[in-house]
Amino acid sequence: AQSVAQPEDQVNVAEGNPLTVKCTYSVSGNPYLFWYVQYPNRGLQFLLKYITGDNLVKGSYGFEAEFNKSQTSFHLKKPSALVSDSALYFCAVRDRSGNQFYFGTGTSLTVIP
Amino acid sequence: EPEVTQTPSHQVTQMGQEVILRCVPISNHLYFYWYRQILGQKVEFLVSFYNNEISEKSEIFDDQFSVERPDGSNFTLKIRSTKLEDSAMYFCASRSGTGGSYEQYFGPGTRLTVT
Numbered sequence: 001a002q003s004v005a006q007p008e009d010q011v012n013v014a015e016g017n018p019l020t021v022k023c024t025y026s027v028s029g030n031p032y033l034f035w036y037v038q039y040p041n042r043g044l045q046f047l048l049k050y051i052t053g054d055n056l057v058k059g060s061y062g063f064e065a066e067f068n069k070s071q072t073s074f075h076l077k078k079p080s081a082l083v084s085d086s087a088l089y090f091c092a093v094r095d096r097s098g099n100q101f102y103f104g105t106g107t108s109l110t111v112i113p
Numbered sequence: 114e115p116e117v118t119q120t121p122s123h124q125v126t127q128m129g130q131e132v133i134l135r136c137v138p139i140s141n142h143l144y145f146y147w148y149r150q151i152l153g154q155k156v157e158f159l160v161s162f163y164n165n166e167i168s169e170k171s172e173i174f175d176d177q178f179s180v181e182r183p184d185g186s187n188f189t190l191k192i193r194s195t196k197l198e199d200s201a202m203y204f205c206a207s208r209s210g211t212g213g214s215y216e217q218y219f220g221p222g223t224r225l226t227v228t
Contacts, residue, residue: 044156046219051215090156100171101156103148103155103156104155105154
């Protein structure tokens with residue numbers, strides 16, 4: 001069965017420091033992987049995706065993520081955190097034959113000024 | 114930039130009542146979805162819709178639920194007889210389906226409270 005794990009409910013990081021939000025997945029076959037961000041009272045906003053090709057993918061707002069097949073991980077990263085990055089981050093996976101997304105439980109990121 | 118919109122933002126209803134949640138997907142998108150998120154839990158898939166029919170549905174999407182695309186712009190989720198456990202945030206999403214796009218674009222959600 002497909003599933004996504006975000007092991008950290010909460011991540012705190014100082015402004016200007018690098019940030020990492022972790023995601024591991026379980027899916028049959030090769031996955032499609034996504035990161036979304038949710039600000040208060042807003043919907044899920046697409047950040048980036050891995051479909052195929054280069055394992056390091058770049059997305060919106062300076063975020064990037066690295067697909068690691070051997071570790072079945074897709075961690076979200078940013079070299080220098082901003083206070084405005086504080087939000088709820090969701091990792092999602094879709095298998096190549098299906099249609100639905102499977103979401104993690106979300107990680108709340110707080111960037112401390 | 115085009116967005117998925119949803120109305121209402123908050124719906125309060127009594128147990129046993131019917132509710133209709135409305136969504137306007139991004140125009141020219143071909144795939145439509147409903148997800149829900151019970152407070153404190155993960156976002157869960159309900160149903161996907163393509164070419165005027167359901168293409169996939171989860172175990173949550175039982176006979177109490179139905180979806181419809183009544184015209185060229187709206188996509189609705191109906192719950193016939195609401196239960197307390199239907200209280201959740203309901204998200205609509207759409208996907209282009211062309212040009213190798215895979216990401217889904219989500220609306221802001223409708224918070225459904227069943228009392």
